[in-house]
Amino acid sequence: MTAHKTQHAQVLVVGAGPAGMAAATAAANAGAHVTVLDDNPDAGGQIWRGGVPASGDQRDSARDRAFRAFRASTASLQTGRRVIDAPRPRTLRAFSEATGTIETFTWEQLILATGARERLLPFPGWTLPGVFGAGGLQALVKGGFSVAGKRIVVAGSGPLLLAVAAHLQQYGAKVVSVAEQAGLRALIPFAATLCSHPGKVWQGARYRVALRNVGYRTGCWPVAAQGTDKLTAVRLTNGERIWTEPCDLLACGFHLVPNTELPALLGCSLVHNPSGDCVAVDATQRTSLENVYCAGEPTGIAGLDAALLQGRIAGLAAANRPDDAKALFKQRDREQAFGKALDRAFALRSDLRSLARPETIVCRCEDVPYSRLQSQPSWTEAKLQTRCGMGPCQGRICGPAVQTLFGWRNISIRPPLFPVPLSALVSEATLESAGDLSGERPGRDTPPAS
Numbered sequence: 331m332t333a334h335k336t337q338h339a340q341v342l343v344v345g346a347g348p349a350g351m352a353a354a355t356a357a358a359n360a361g362a363h364v365t366v367l368d369d370n371p372d373a374g375g376q377i378w379r380g381g382v383p384a385s386g387d388q389r390d391s392a393r394d395r396a397f398r399a400f401r402a403s404t405a406s407l408q409t410g411r412r413v414i415d416a417p418r419p420r421t422l423r424a425f426s427e428a429t430g431t432i433e434t435f436t437w438e439q440l441i442l443a444t445g446a447r448e449r450l451l452p453f454p455g456w457t458l459p460g461v462f463g464a465g466g467l468q469a470l471v472k473g474g475f476s477v478a479g480k481r482i483v484v485a486g487s488g489p490l491l492l493a494v495a496a497h498l499q500q501y502g503a504k505v506v507s508v509a510e511q512a513g514l515r516a517l518i519p520f521a522a523t524l525c526s527h528p529g530k531v532w533q534g535a536r537y538r539v540a541l542r543n544v545g546y547r548t549g550c551w552p553v554a555a556q557g558t559d560k561l562t563a564v565r566l567t568n569g570e571r572i573w574t575e576p577c578d579l580l581a582c583g584f585h586l587v588p589n590t591e592l593p594a595l596l597g598c599s600l601v602h603n604p605s606g607d608c609v610a611v612d613a614t615q616r617t618s619l620e621n622v623y624c625a626g627e628p629t630g631i632a633g634l635d636a637a638l639l640q641g642r643i644a645g646l647a648a649a650n651r652p653d654d655a656k657a658l659f660k661q662r663d664r665e666q667a668f669g670k671a672l673d674r675a676f677a678l679r680s681d682l683r684s685l686a687r688p689e690t691i692v693c694r695c696e697d698v699p700y701s702r703l704q705s706q707p708s709w710t711e712a713k714l715q716t717r718c719g720m721g722p723c724q725g726r727i728c729g730p731a732v733q734t735l736f737g738w739r740n741i742s743i744r745p746p747l748f749p750v751p752l753s754a755l756v757s758e759a760t761l762e763s764a765g766d767l768s769g770e771r772p773g774r775d776t777p778p779a780s
């Protein structure tokens with residue numbers, strides 16, 4: 331039988347993206363014993379995973395600073411660990427890729443920094459080979475996938491589109507055009523907001539210079555991806571006319587949605603926000619639960635600088651340094667205001683809700699077409715009747731899509747949060763019944779006394 335491993339951390343951080351790294355560094359430097367878990371092979375999260383940095387990029391120095399400080403701290407990083415469950419109060423379980431086993435972690439203070447993912451919306455042809463999520467394609471390229479010489483249309487919504495287009499071009503792709511669904515009327519006030527964030531103006535200007543020969547169309551969105559067995563062209567519209575862009579690849583994502591599954595499983599309160607449900611936190615990043623903090627994108631999509639500041643505040647608060655945390659509130663609030671401006675500028679237009687045809691697949695894992703969902707009253711009913719959201723991604727892709735299309739929210743989060751090999755679950759169950767673990771479900775943590 332596999333030896334069962336329980337590790338204890340004074341401060342346990344889930345997620346080693348910018349927010350988790352900043353939280354762990356701050357807590358460790360304040361004297362806490364910190365363990366960080368992440369499902370990737372290294373720290374860095376979505377933005378800092380691998381890849382060649384663009385020279386002269388301000389963010390590269392932010393990355394270097396964050397990595398140097400994190401590595402110089404006493405925080406212990408455990409990669410390849412995906413947190414799947416919270417079986418008891420103050421206990422998490424993670425699946426370890428390397429050993430194929432489930433490990434148990436207990437904590438005194440918990441910081442959730444689980445980041446965000448792309449929102450993908452269904453339109454005819456979106457499941458064709460050659461159509462990728464924008465950030466997904468960027469991640470593949472960072473992992474070695476070659477786009478050299480490929481004609482790529484980048485479409486959808488959000489500042490990520492420009493970052494992805496510049497990145498793909500840097501790796502030799504020919505970016506044909508960038509189609510942003512938000513209209514100029516929404517983007518002009520956003521540009522004005524940027525004036526109080528000179529770093530972001532600089533970043534945006536760098537992308538525009540890099541993409542000076544690429545058309546950036548606002549108020550423009552994809553209506554179909556064409557091709558028989560792979561993508562050959564994308565049909566784009568500006569609401570008045572439709573045209574065809576021949577291409578090899580389409581990189582398409584409609585802004586980001588917070589990863590709130592683990593906080594929701596623990597019982598943290600969520601708030602509804604235009605960019606999706608977010609974890610509710612107080613000024614110190616504490617959630618509705620005692621000793622549970624949340625930082626970065628799960629609390630709302632606000633970008634790198636907000637994630638770093640929220641992480642530091644959560645780390646300091648968890649390590650009982652409230653005054654040091656307080657000194658960062660003003661800066662953090664300014665960055666969060668930027669997040670609100672993002673939500674307003676990149677709000678999805680209603681036209682995107684009518685792109686899917688009856689036969690368009692909405693749930694890719696279970697092959698559920700739009701026509702089977704139209705008659706359903708809720709997502710629970712849709713799950714029961716069609717299996718929408720019940721495949722391996724557990725609704726991570728179709729969930730935000732059906733929320734946009736039908737207004738359904740996912741209210742049932744169940745462990746394991748990610749698919750786990752049966753062999754790991756069986757050995758875990760055997761160990762539980764043999765008495766290696768004590769305590770009972772449910773694992774919900776207690777809300778603070780009010």
Ligand SMILES: Cc1cc2nc3c(=O)[nH]c(=O)nc-3n(C[C@H](O)[C@H](O)[C@H](O)COP(=O)(O)OP(=O)(O)OC[C@H]3O[C@@H](n4cnc5c(N)ncnc54)[C@H](O)[C@@H]3O)c2cc1C
Binds near residue numbers: 465468
């Ligand atoms: C696909 C994608 C690409 C992006 N690319 C860019 C870009 O090029 N430029 C830019 O400025 N911004 C980019 N962003 C936005 C950027 O990620 C954020 O602005 C910010 O850096 C988020 O930091 P974070 O620490 O909150 O989250 P993240 O960087 O997402 O880090 C969260 C970490 O938690 C891990 N995690 C989540 N759940 C679990 C779990 N259950 N168990 C273990 N580990 C878990 C994740 O794997 C990840 O490593 C991108 C976002 C996405 C989703």
